[in-house]
Amino acid sequence: MLKRMQISARGLVQGVGFRPFIYNLATKFSLAGFVQNDTNGVFIDVEGRNESIKEFLDHLIKSPPPHVIIEDIRYRSFPPRGYKEFVIEESAIKEGDTTIVSADISICQDCFNEIHNPTDRRYRYPFINCTNCGPRFTIIKDTPYDRANTTMSSFPMCPDCSKEYYDPQNRRFHAQPNACPVCGPQLTLYSSEGLKVHTRDPLSTVCNLLKGGKIVAVKGVGGYHLACDAMNSTTVSLLRKRKNRDDKPLAVMMENIGTIRQFCHVNGKEEALLLSAQKPIVLLRKTSRCTLSPEVAPEHKYLGVMLPYTPLHYLLLKESGLSLVMTSGNMSDEPIVYNDSNAFARLKGIADYFLTHDREIFIRCDDSVVRVNEDKETIIRRSRGYAPFPLRLQYTFTRPTLACGAFLKNTFCLARRNHAFLSHHIGDLENTETLNSFELSIEHYKELFSIEPEIVAYDLHPEYLSTKYALTQNDKILKIGIQHHHAHIVSCMAENGINNKVIGVAFDGLGYGDDGNFWGGEFLVADFSGYDRAGHLDYVPMPGGEQAIKEPWRMAVSYLYQIYGDNIPLIPHTSPLLSAEKTDGELNRAKIEILLKMLLHRINSPLTSSMGRLFDGVASILGLHHSVSYEGQAAIKLELIADEYETGSYPFDIDVIAGARCNMPLHIVHWGQIIKHIVNDLKSKTANSVISAKFHNTIANMTLQVCTILRNSLGLNDVVLSGGVFQNNFLSSRLIRKLSSNDFKVYFPQKIPCNDGGISLGQAVIASERCRICA
Template identity: 40%
Template sequence: MAETPGGDRVRIDVRGTVQGVGFRPFVHRLATELGVGGDVRNAGGHVVIRAAGGRVADFVAGLTAAAPPQARVTGIDVTALTDRVALGPGFRVAASVEGRGGEVPPDLATCPACVRELFDPADRRYRYPFLTCTACGPRATILGRLPYDRPRTAMHTFPLCAACAAEYQNPADRRFHAEPIACPTCGPRLSWTPDVHGEGALAAACAVLAGGGIVAVKGLGGYQLVCDAADESAVRRLRRVKDRPAKPLAVLARSLGDVRNLSEVDDRAAAVLASAAAPIVLLPRRPGAPLAEGIAPGLAEIGVFLPTTPLHHLLLAELRRPLVVTSGNRAGGPMVVDDAEAQAILGPVTDGVLGHDRPIWSRSDDSVVRTRHGRTTTIRRARGYAPAPLPLPFAAPEPLLALGAQLKHTCALACDGMAHLGPHTGDLEDARTLAAFERTAADLARWLDAEPAWCAHDLHPGYLSTQHARRWPAGRRIGVQHHHAHVAATAAEHGVSTPFVGVALDGLGLGDDGTLWGGEVLLADYREFRRFARFATAPLPGGAAAVRHPARMALGYLYGAESFGASVPEHLAGTLLSRVDGQELAVVRTMIARELNCPRASSAGRLFDAVSALLGLCDDNSYEGEAAVRLETAAMRYDARKALEWELHERDGLWVYDPVPTLRDALQSAANAPAGEVAARFHRTIAEVVVTLAVKAADAAGTDVVCLGGGVFQNALLTANVVDGLTTAGLRPLVAERVPMNDGGISYGQAAIACARMNGR
C-alpha cells in the first residue's frame, strides 16, 4: 500500500473485491464521518476515490481497517491531486466509468437484516422473495460486465419505483447503491403458471411439496429440483427423474438448530454454514435423523446447507421441514438456467415449475465443502466462492485461459497476478456441458475485459477441454501434465516459492510418457517436474468400463498386476469371483492375457476401487468415486493400529509401491475380520506408503514442503493419516483448502504452471 503523499488532496485507487459488496456506500459513510470531501466511483473493476480534507490519512487507513465484511482490498495506490482538479462540496457517489480488470463478486446468501424484513408484517418487503441489500443477494449470476452497476446487470429491465429509488439514493440507507434492489412494486415476481403469480405461485409450490411432489425451483444460479427430504417415495422418484440411483442428495435446513437435528455440527462447521457463501457442508449424519434413507444410502455423511435466497427462506418457513435441493438437470447435463428450457426439460418430470422473471446470466451450482480434522476443504467451488480470484506465483504477461480437464470441470482466466476461477461446470462428456464451459469462459473474458491470448490445457487428447485448445495457434498453447497441475494448485494456493515434493493420488491422468498415471510422487516447481515414485500398474479391462465397474478393476489386479513377485492367489478372491458372471470373467481374463483394450495405469483411485470390490463393498459405481466413498465410510468405524503388508521396489530409476502384498493381506484378513476393519488398515497402509515415499523424495530434493493433490485426497481419513505422518516425519504437508483437490482444481494449477513458463521461471 502506498503511503499518503503530502497535502490533503489525493486520488485513491482501490483494487480487490470492492464492487457489489457495499464498498462505495462504506466509503461515503467513512468520508462523511471524517469530514472528508470528494467522490467515489466504480472504474472498470476497481474503485477510484478523490478525497480532500484534514483527515485524509485517517480516511485512507480506514479503507482497509473498517471495510465491509465481504470486501477484500488487495491494493491501494495514493497519488496527489493537483489544484486544477475541482472537487465539489461534501462527498458523493459519482457515475461509474469504463475500465479494465477487477474482481467479480460472488453471490451472497441473504443477510440477517433482510431475513428480519422478510418476516416482518410491517415491512414493505414482507414475504418478498427478491429482497436484497448491499450485503447480500445475486452478484455474478446477474452481472453482464464490470463496473458493477444496475444497467450492467439482469436487473436493468426493472426500473426502480419511487420508494426504492429513494433508498438507493439515501446514504443513510443500507440499500444505498444496492444494485439488485427491488420490491413488490417494481421488481421480479414469482410464477407458477401463466395465470398464477406471487403469493399464489408460492402457495401452489408449497402445496405440491407438502403432498410429496417434486418442484423445479429457479434459484440464484440455476433451476433446482426440490422435494421433502423425509419422504422416501419422493426421494426415490427424484432419483429416477435425475437418473441418479445412489449419489448423495443435499438437504436444505431452515436454521442451524435444524441442521443440528440432522447432523453433528462443530464450531467450524457452524461458521461455514452461516457464512455469506452458505455452501453445502458434508457432516456426520446424526443417528435417527428425520431424513429418508435414500438421501445418502450407505454413507455416514450428509450434505446440509442453510437458505441462500429469500425464496428458500419462504419455502422452509411454510413447509417447516428439511428439503432435498439438488441441481435441476437430467442425465448428467448442465444445470438448467433458461426458463423455456426449464419448462421443456424439467416441467414434464416434475409436478410444477416455480419460476420468476429475473434472468440468470451466469450459471452457478451450489458449492460443497467438508469440515474435518481442523480444516475446511473445498470439494466443489461454485456459488458463494466463484469467480473470486486466487493469487498466482507469477503474473500472466498476457491473459491466459486455463481450460481444465474433463471431470468436475472448471476453467480459469489468468490476468496479471490473479487467476479468476469459474464455477463448477460438471463433466465434459457431451455438447451440453461443453457449451456450458464455453459460456463460463466467455463470462470470465467479458467480466474482465480480457481476451485470452494463450491457453493452458491437459495433455490428454481425448478431453473436450484439450480439443477446445485447438482454437489457439499452436505456439499459444501450453500443455500441462495432469498431476503436475494437481500439486501445483496446492502449492500456488499456499504461496510456495521454492521447489517442493508433490504427491498426486488420483483416478487417471495422461503422463508425459503417454501412459496413464494416478499414484505419483513428483519433484517439482511451477515450471517443471520429475517423476520420483509411482504406484505399480494394473490393467483397466475395457478401459472406461473398469472405471464404472470396480469389480473389473479388481480382476485387473488379480490377473494382470505389474509383477514384482507372486501374484494374489485366486482362491483368496473367491467371494468376488462368485459374484462375477462366468462369461464376463472369461472375457476379462482373455482381454488381460492378450492385452486387448486393457490400458495400464499407476492409479491410486483405481486401487481404492479394486479394494472396495474385493471387500464386497461396491462392485459397480453408480456415480464417480462411489466405491472409494464406500470404502472410506466402512473404514471410519474402526481405528486401525496396524497396516497391511506393503513393499517398495526400484524399477527404471523410480521407487514403485507394489500393492499385491497389500491385496493378499487384505483378502487373508477379510476371512476373519469385518470389511470395515480391513478397509481401515488399507487406509493406514496407503498413508504409510505415501509418507515413506515423500520422505525419500524430500531428502532427494532438499526440501521439507510436500504438496498433496488429486481426487483421492478428498478422502478425509486418508488425508488426515498422511498429514499426521508427514508432520511426525518433520515435513511440512500442504493441503488445498480454497481450491478442490479433485479435478476442479486442475485449471488453477494449469494457470500457475503456464504463467511460470511464460515468465521463463
C-alpha cells in the same frame, strides 16, 4: 489548510456497498469530492482538511464494510480543486483494466428481519436485497457494476425504491438489485405441462404442494433446484428415478442450525461455514437419530447440508416447515438448468411443478460444496458464493493466460498479473450442453475481466473436450500442454505461495502420462517449471479401458490375475463377483473368463498406475461395489466402512529402478503383498471394516516411506498432496498427521478443490512459467 488526494482501491470493492460507505465516511469528516466505480475498482477524489483526510483514509483501510476486500490501495496528493460537496458519480470505463466482481451473497440479517416483519413493505418478498446481500455474479452482464449492466435493468425502480437508492443514510443506497413487490421480480407457478397455475400466493401454494409429496423445480439465484420433502421416502425415490440418479447423495436445505443439529453432528468450524456469507453445502456426519429418508444419502454416514441463502429459500422452509432436498435441476451428467425455456424442456419429466420468476439469470452457478478436514475448510466444489472472486497469488503471470482444465469437474482459469480467476463449477465435459456452458462461460469471463489470453494451457489427454477446445484457438495464441498430475501439484503450490522444489504426491483416478499410460499414483519432484517422476504405483492393466471405472470388478480381477494368474481365488460368502456358490457363480465365472482372455492378450487393457483404481479394486474384492452409478462410489464406500480404531496395516514392497533421468531413480510401489493379505483376511473372515482400515493405513505408511526415501536422497522436506483420492478424509487426515509427526512440512489444497476442479490453476501457472523461462 486544504489538501486533495486521489485514491484508487482494487480488490472486491464493487457490489459490496463500498461506494455508499465511502460517501458516508466522507460526509462524516466534512470532505468534498466524488467516488465512482471504474473498470479497475473504485476511484476516490477527495479534498478537505489534512487531518480529516488522514482520518478518512485510516477508517477506509481499517474498517471497510463486511464483504469488502481491499487488495491494493494507492493514493497521491494534488492541488485542491475547490469541490463543494461529496457525490457518487457515474461509473468510468477504462480499457484493459480488470474489475473484481462480487460473488452472490446470502441474505443478510437486516433483510431477513424485514421479510418476517408483517409491517414492512417487503414482508414475504422473495427478492429482497440491499448493499450487503443479494445476487451479484449471476446477474452481472458487464462491468462496471451498475444496474444498467445487470439483469435488473428491466425493472425500473418505483418512487419508494428510488428514494432508498439515492438516500445516503439508507442501506440500499446505490444497491443495484434494489426492488420491492411494487416494481421488482415476481413469482409464477406452472404445472409440468407449462400451464400457469392461477393463485394469489404462489409461495403458499408451493409449500402445500411440497407437503403433499410433490417435486417442484425452484428457480434460485444461479439455476433451478429440484425440491421435495426430505422426510418423504416415496417422493425422494421418485425424484431419483426421474432424475436417473440411483445412489449419489442428494443435498438437503434446512431452516436453521437448530434443525441441522437434529440430524447431524456440527462442530464450531462447520457451523461457521454453514452461517457464512457463502452458505455452501457442508458435508456433515449424520447422528444416530437422523430421521431423514434413507433415500437422501443411501448407505452414507454423511449428509450434504446447507442453510437457505436467498429470501425465497428462507420463506419456503419457514412456511412449509420442511427440510427440503435441494438438488441441482438437471438430468444426471448435465449442467444445472438456468434458462426458463430450457428448464421446462429438460425438467418437465422430473418436476411436477415449476416455481419460477422473471429475473433473468445471466450465468448459471451451481452450489459450492465444502467439508472440514483437520479443523480446516476444504473445498470440494468451488462455485456459488466463492466464484468468480480471484485467487491473489504471490506469483505474477508473464502474459494473460487461459487454462482449460480437465474432463471431470471442469473449471477453467483466466489469469493476469497476480490474479487467477478460477471459474465456477462447469461439470464433466461429456456432452454438448456442458461444452456449450464451458465455452460461453469462458467468453463471459474474458469480457467481464477484460482479459484476452495470449497463452492457452490444456491437459495432455488428446480426447478431452477441453484439450480439443484449446487446440482450435487462434493461431496467434501460444498453446502449451500440461501433464495432469504436475498441474495438480502446482495448483496446491500456487495456492500456498511456494515455488521451491517439493515432493508432490498426486493420487487420483486417471491422468494421461508422458509415457502414454494412465497415471494416478504418483510421486513427483516438482516446481512450477517442471517435474521428475520419482515414483509410482506399479502398473496394472485396466481391462475394458474406461469401462473399468464404471465396473470396479474389472479392476478386482486384474489385480488378482497379476498375482494368482488363472487361479483367481473363489471366496465364499463375501463378494458375489468372487463367490463360488452356484446361484450366480457360473455367470460371474463366465464374465471373469472373458476378462482373463482380455488380460492374457492385452486386448483393450491400457496400463494404469492409478491409486483410485486400486481403491476401486479393493472395494470390489470386499464385495462393496462391483459397478457404480457415480464417480468414486466404490472408494467412498470403502472409506465409510473403515474402522477408525484399527491400527493394523499390510506389508508392501518398493523397488528402485533407473528413471527417465539418470540423476532421478524411480521408486515402484508394488501392491501385490497388499492384495494377497486382503485375500487371506477374507479367507479368515476378518471384518470388512478392519480390512478397509488396514488398507487405508497401508497407503498412508507407503506414502510416508516413499517421501522419507526422497527426503533422505534429495534433501527435500516440503510435501504437497493433491488429487481426488485425498477427498478421502480417513486417508488424508491420517497421512497428514504421519507426515507432520515425521517433521515434513505438508501442504494441502484448501481454497481450491484437490480434485480436478482445481487443476486449471496449476495449468495456468506452469504454462506461464515455461514462457518466462523460454523468453
